[in-house]
Amino acid sequence: MTEMTKIETGATLMEVTAFLWAEADLLDRKDYDPWLALWDGQGTYVMPITEPGEALKSASGYAEALNLCYDGAKMRKDRVARFQAGFSISSAPPAQTVRTVSRIVIEAVEGELIHVRAAETVVEDKFGRQRLFAADMGYVLVSTADGLKIRDKVVRLLNSDGMLTSISYLF
C-alpha cells in the first residue's frame, strides 16, 4: 500500500473487487470448473481452525496444524470431483447458498502479488432450515497476462474453533 499512489490503489481495488465478486458468483452457482481455473496452481486453499480474531497467517503457515481443509491443487480438484460426481449424499443436492463478499482491503502489493483481506457472509438453505456463516478471508492474488489468479486463499470462519455443522460447498 505504502508504495502505491491513491490512483493506483483505487484501480487495483476495483479490479480485485470485481474478481472476488465474480468468484463469489461462481461459488454460489456451484460452477466449480471455472472456479478451479481461477487458481494459478501453485498455492493452497485453507480453512484454518483458530481462535476468533486471531490474525490470519499465510496459507503455508497452517501446514502443521489441523484445518477444516488444506487443499493443494490435487485436493481442490478431488473435492470438486466429489461434489460433481453425485455420490456424496451431502452435496447431491448441496445446500443452496447466497453470499456476500465485502470489506475488501488491499494489504500490500509486491511485484505481481496482491495481498488482500476481505469479509464473507454465507447463508445456506437445506431441509427448510437456514444456517449463517461469517468468515475472514485472506488472499494472495497474482497479476498475470490473463488477468488475476488466485495463488492462496485462507477462509477462517468466525467460529472455526467452535461447534460447526457439515458443509457441502466451498467458501
Added chain:
Amino acid sequence: MSLDMPKFSDLDALYDEAEAKVATSMYEDPALFDAEMEKIFHKTWVWVAHESEFPDKGSFKLSHVGKEPVILVRDRKGAIHCMVNRCRHRAATVCEVKKGKTSSFQCPYHGWGYGLDGSLRALPYPEQYGDDFDKAQHGLLKLRTDSYAGMVFATFNDELEPLSDFLGPVKKWIDLFMKQGGGFPVKVLGEHQFKVPMNWKVQLENTTDAYHFPIVHKSFLQSLDGETEQVFSFLEHGRGFVEDLGNGHSVMVMMPELVDLDENLDAPIPERFSELAEELRGEGYPEDQVKKIVRAVGGAGFNLNLFPNVSFSLSFFRVLRPVTVEETEIRHIALGMEGGPAAANRMRLRLHEHFQGPMGFGSPDDAEVWERVQRGTKGGETLPILVNRGMVDEAEGADGPRGHISAETGMRAAYAMWKRMMSA
C-alpha cells in the same frame, strides 16, 4: 431424579433384545432423554479428555459429562481433577477459556476463588457468612476420575466399578490402538467439531457399522488411489468381524493385517506413504524406524466403540455429546506422534482432514444420513428400527458374540447395555 420422572417400565418395548428391534421413540422422546442423562451419563464412566490435552501442572481444559459442563485440570503435583464448572455461591461458570494454564479459578461474579483441586480458597468479605461457615464444604463439585492409556474418564457415581473393570477386554484393543504412535506417545493434534440434529444413539450405532461404508462413503473411496481403495474395501473382502466386548463396548475389525501395527513390518510400504518414507530416510531415521512410523501413520485397522460416548476410530477419537433429544455434538480428535517426525504428523493431519470434520470427504455424508434418520422417524411411529443384521450366523468370539463385519453386533451390544443401565 425428580419423583415424577417416568419410569419407562416397558423397556422391552423400547428395545426388544430377542428380535433386535428399537422403538422409534428411542430417538425422539424428551422424557426418555432426561432419564438417559440421569441413568446413563450420571452413572457410568464418561470420557472427558486425553491427557495430552492438558499435559502440565496447572493446565486445564473444559469438557462435559452428559449435559454438565466440567473442568479437567492438573494440580501442582500433576494429579488430575474433574469438577463441575459452577461456582458454589450463585452458579456462575468459573472458567470460559477452552484450554490453558492457570494457578486458580475465580468466579467473575463475586470473586470466590478455587484452587486447582477445586477447593474453595478464599472469598471476599467472608464474615457475613458467620463463624461456622465451612470452606471445606463449598469446593467445586468433584467427580471421580480415572485414566487408561492416557484416556481420562469421569463419573458422578462413587459406587461404580473401577474403570479397569468397566473397560475389561477393551483395554487390549486400546493398547493396540495406541501403537499408532509409531514408538512415540500418542498426542492430540487438534479437533473437528460439528453438531447434527439427531439423537445421540444414532451416532453411537455408527462407529461399528461397516454396512454403510461403501454406500455413504463412496465419494471418499473414489478419491483414493487404487491401492488405498482396496484397503478400504473391507466389506467386499469380508475378512473382518464385529465383536461384542461387554458393557456396551464393541470392536469392528476392518483390516486384519493392520490390527497390530508392530507386526508385518516387512510388508512393502504402500505407494501413498512412499514419499513420506523417503523424507524420513532423508532425515536420518534408520530403516526399521521408518517402516514402523510409516505403518503407524495410516492408523489401526479397527474401530473400537465405547459405551456411552467415545470411540477409537482407525486413527482418531470420536466423542459424542448429547445436547437435546434431537441434537448431538460430535468431536473428531486428530492424533499424532509426540516428539515424532514433523513430516509424519503433517501427513496424519492431512489424512484426518481428508475424511473427517465439517469439510471432510466423509463426515458431511455421515451427518447427512444421520439427520435423515432423525427426519425419517417422524413417519411410521410404530415401525421398529432394525439392528438385527448378522444375527443369522453370529458365533462366540474371544470376549463375546462375534458377527460378520457388516453385522449389527456392536449396536446390539450398546442397546443391551442401554437397557441394563435404564432398568437399574
